[in-house]
Amino acid sequence: MKTIIRLAGIMILLWAAGLADNAQxxxxxxxxxxxxxxxxxxxxxxxxxxxxxxVRGYEGKDVVIDARWRERVLTKEEQExxxxxxxxxxxxxxxxxxxxxxxxxKAKGMKTIEVESMGLTIEEEENVIQVNAEEGKRAVDxxxxxxxxxxxxxxxxxxxxxxxxxxxxxxxxxxxSDGPIVLTNVSGPVVADSSDGEIKAVFGKxxxxxxxxxxxxxxxxxxxxxxxxxxxxxxxxxxxxxFTDFDVQLKPSQQKKEEDERKEGGGYRVSxxxxxxxxxxxxxxxxxxxxYEGNVYIRKAK
Amino acid sequence: xxxxxxxxxxxxxxxxELDEKSLSEVRVHLAHCPACREELESLxxxxxxxxxxxxxxPSGSLRIRFYExxxxxxxxxxxxxxxxxxxxxxxxxxGRLMPRRPAYQIALSLILIxxxxxxxxxxxxxxxxxxxxxxxxxxxEVDDMRRIVAVSLLKQASPSERLMGVSWSxxxxxxxxxxxxTLLETLNRDPNVxxxxxxxxxxxxxxxxxxxxxxxxxxxxxxxxxxVQLSLINLLVEIxxxxxxxxxxxxxxxxxxxxxxKKRAELGLTQLS
Numbered sequence: 247m248k249t250i251i252r253l254a255g256i257m258i259l260l261w262a263a264g265l266a267d268n269a270q271x272x273x274x275x276x277x278x279x280x281x282x283x284x285x286x287x288x289x290x291x292x293x294x295x296x297x298x299x300x301v302r303g304y305e306g307k308d309v310v311i312d313a314r315w316r317e318r319v320l321t322k323e324e325q326e327x328x329x330x331x332x333x334x335x336x337x338x339x340x341x342x343x344x345x346x347x348x349x350x351x352k353a354k355g356m357k358t359i360e361v362e363s364m365g366l367t368i369e370e371e372e373n374v375i376q377v378n379a380e381e382g383k384r385a386v387d388x389x390x391x392x393x394x395x396x397x398x399x400x401x402x403x404x405x406x407x408x409x410x411x412x413x414x415x416x417x418x419x420x421x422x423s424d425g426p427i428v429l430t431n432v433s434g435p436v437v438a439d440s441s442d443g444e445i446k447a448v449f450g451k452x453x454x455x456x457x458x459x460x461x462x463x464x465x466x467x468x469x470x471x472x473x474x475x476x477x478x479x480x481x482x483x484x485x486x487x488x489f490t491d492f493d494v495q496l497k498p499s500q501q502k503k504e505e506d507e508r509k510e511g512g513g514y515r516v517s518x519x520x521x522x523x524x525x526x527x528x529x530x531x532x533x534x535x536x537x538y539e540g541n542v543y544i545r546k547a548k
Numbered sequence: 549x550x551x552x553x554x555x556x557x558x559x560x561x562x563x564x565e566l567d568e569k570s571l572s573e574v575r576v577h578l579a580h581c582p583a584c585r586e587e588l589e590s591l592x593x594x595x596x597x598x599x600x601x602x603x604x605x606p607s608g609s610l611r612i613r614f615y616e617x618x619x620x621x622x623x624x625x626x627x628x629x630x631x632x633x634x635x636x637x638x639x640x641x642x643g644r645l646m647p648r649r650p651a652y653q654i655a656l657s658l659i660l661i662x663x664x665x666x667x668x669x670x671x672x673x674x675x676x677x678x679x680x681x682x683x684x685x686x687x688x689e690v691d692d693m694r695r696i697v698a699v700s701l702l703k704q705a706s707p708s709e710r711l712m713g714v715s716w717s718x719x720x721x722x723x724x725x726x727x728x729x730t731l732l733e734t735l736n737r738d739p740n741v742x743x744x745x746x747x748x749x750x751x752x753x754x755x756x757x758x759x760x761x762x763x764x765x766x767x768x769x770x771x772x773x774x775x776v777q778l779s780l781i782n783l784l785v786e787i788x789x790x791x792x793x794x795x796x797x798x799x800x801x802x803x804x805x806x807x808x809x810k811k812r813a814e815l816g817l818t819q820l821s
Contacts, residue, residue, distance in 0.1 A: 415586065419706075419740065421740075437711065439742055439773075441773075453590055456712065458708065458711075459743075459746065463774050463808070532711070534711070536745050536779070538808065539808075
């Protein structure tokens with residue numbers, strides 16, 4: 247079964263026109279989507295280029311999506327153009343300047359109504375709900391409520407606000423560029439990557455068996471695990487430090503390379519990879535952590 | 549029932565071997581205990597996965613080898629029986645052959661001891677090498693099993709399962725071309741940065757394999773994630789791969805390159821030259 251809900255156009259347009267006096271307030275979309283097989287845990291996939299994603303587990307069976315569109319922010323290019331125009335438009339080419347001036351003349355004495363299409367698409371197929379925001383539209387803040395056991399695949403680029411998940415037990419895959427990743431009361435295997443953002447994850451419990459991985463270039467990785475967790479940590483950081491209040495049993499790295507060229511008149515050399523292996527409570531779930539500049543914090547839940 | 553008791557019964561529950569009473573007890577408990585439910589789900593997931601693996605069938609040659617061994621063993625015991633009867637007649641002849649003078653007796657016994665030691669040593673060397681081929685054979689079978697699991701896991705939609713696939717392949721003693729190819733493909737194509745990073749680590753273990761070094765150098769140009777680029781540069785510098793110089797020089801030319809990666813690549817160049 248395939249349900250497509252396009253939340254665009256006329257409704258919003260009418261609503262916006264009705265509230266034209268109050269055009270500063272941002273606009274909201276609301277949708278309730280059910281899984282085709284609610285008895286089985288479903289998956290929610292979200293991919294947006296600008297904005298933030300917040301997902302919360304709740305006791306319902308449907309997925310409830312609220313989208314709040316932010317006021318349109320001018321792109322850098324547009325800002326430069328505006329500034330150039332305000333200064334008399336010397337830096338703009340003449341044709342462009344003439345057009346802008348003509349447009350400004352026409353709009354004299356009137357006010358702006360935001361009439362942009364929202365471009366949010368929600369699809370359901372085989373127990374997977376996909377939420378996509380059209381590229382190049384305004385930034386959107388999504389708040390999504392899902393059944394506890396739902397799995398998530400979230401991708402959010404170019405924003406400071408990032409991804410927040412609370413009380414979801416399914417498998418979680420998250421990816422951001424700048425924004426932070428904050429996960430609380432999660433238990434499923436988490437695979438998270440951020441280029442510049444911080445990754446914070448607080449586990450209520452840890453599902454045994456499935457490996458996890460966290461990686462960030464510039465941010466810190468901050469993980470809180472239950473005190474009795476059995477985990478095998480594999481941590482790599484170039485410039486960061488590693489902190490923990492667990493009793494971690496360090497293992498020598500097995501990734502050792504020996505080169506013996508003495509017979510051929512060369513030298514002897516042993517190199518170790520910059521990896522720290524540590525066992526918590528004897529080892530268990532594999533947790534891989536990679537940072538470049540960021541620190542690593544492994545906390546024991548109080 | 550307590551969680552602990554439920555978990556003891558979960559294997560029987562999945563196999564459908566519980567009686568009515570315990571079955572309903574387990575169901576009641578599962579209905580309001582999410583932790584047990586999850587435990588059971590992951591257990592059943594493992595079971596299904598094990599079910600997917602092809603059943604190990606003994607090969608035709610195994611049967612032949614077994615009968616050969618049995619035959620050899622039978623022959624061996626028959627020989628022993630012959631030896632006893634032979635031995636009696638031989639001892640008579642030995643008695644007659646034994647030199648009379650004690651000095652010669654000692655000399656002869658010394659020679660016999662030396663011959664016995666030498667023979668024993670030769671035999672032990674042979675049986676040791678036989679045991680070694682057997683162990684190698686077993687190791688090969690374990691490798692095959694790991695290979696199947698690794699390749700099938702690397703094709704899963706879940707990144708966590710693909711990570712598991714990478715760590716299974718890292719446990720293979722002698723990876724064949726298939727595993728190397730699959731790992732290189734994971735490094736180049738996997739949509740998840742974490743899985744690609746794990747693939748770099750796994751390939752590090754196999755850098756002696758002829759295709760690995762070339763594959764790693766080739767991969768450097770196609771990577772978009774700065775973290776993966778950094779970890780590849782670290783690895784290439786670590787293994788002193790001088791052929792990587794050209795690839796690093798080209799990488800530095802890229803204007804969109806992350807400044808930190810650029811710095812690392814430049815440092816890498818000085819380390820390699």
